[in-house]
Amino acid sequence: MGQTSKNGNEIMFSLILIALGLLIFLIVAYPLYFIIIASISDSTLVSTGKVFFIPKGISLFGYNEIFHDSRIWTGYKNTIFYTFAGTFVNLLFTLPAAYVLSRKEFKARRFIMLLFVVTLFFNGGLIPTYLLMKGLHLTNTIWVFILPFCVNVFYLIIARTFFESSLPSELYEAAAMDGCSHIKFFIKVALPLSKALISVIGLYYLVGHWNDFFTALIYIRDNELQPLQIILRDILLSNQVFANGAGVGGDAGGYAQRYADQIKYGVIIVSTLPILVLYPFLQKYFDKGVMIGSIKG
Secondary structure: OHHHHHHHHHHHHHHHHHHHHHHHHHHHHHHHHHHHHHOOOOHHHHHOOOOOOOOOOOOOHHHHHHHOOHHHHHHHHHHHHHHHHHHHHHHHHHHHHHHHHHOOOOOOHHHHHHHHHHHHHOOOOHHHHHHHHHHOOOOOOHHHHOOOOOOOHHHHHHHHHHHHHHOOHHHHHHHHHOOOOHHHHHHHHHOHHHHHHHHHHHHHHHHHHHOOOHHHHHHOOOHHHOOHHHHHHHHHHHHHHHHOOOOOOHHHHHHHHHOHHHHHHHHHHHHHHHHHHHHHHHHHHHHHHOOOOOOOO
16 A cells, blocks of 8 residues: 555656646747747737737748848858857867876976956946957957957866866876877877867867857957847847838838748847757767866765
């Protein structure tokens, strides 16, 4: 009897967990689903709250307007270059620095790490930083997205902790007995054992570059160098102007208003879809990577 009661309690507890998990999933997933169906639904029905689970008045006008704008393709090209080149440079500087700072035989590592940590809490501010970029002739160039902010100190600390906890000193000592230098050990031993670290930090850097809006807003004036985020912002703002009936008369304004939400939600999908597509390919590393840098008991 006691065993039956125990099994009943376990089943009830499991059912509650499943129900709670489904509720949390719906809370997280529904906004994304709503954006997708709203981007192809009649804006009037969306704004009046008549679209909940099924798209109504289906039209691809918003996507047609977005993708027929030649600036979109220029923005995509620029953003893809900034994202992958920037992420490569980020990892190129972050991983070797983290490895060096993780080596206990490196006497100056605590002092250098302190200098890194200071920059995590203090910076010169926007105007001095802009003057510095201008003095280095980086403003209005592609390099302002890639070179100035190539190391994120938070990710550096995570990588250093990973190397300290996952690469025992005995491993290097064994390699050194065979004549392996630190550089060779880092390239042939440390990096192959750090796939989870590289994937997680690389994805964080990649998402940061993809969503980078502020750098272009402050440092870029040439339209040919603008990333996707700025171009989508310009499309959204211009659509709002015409949606309000400005510039070409009330009829055009009313016509634009009918599709305003389609363009607005379409812009969200266009800007986030590439990252959502990339994430599943790196998901397998997140089970390991989520605990990178944590204190293990």
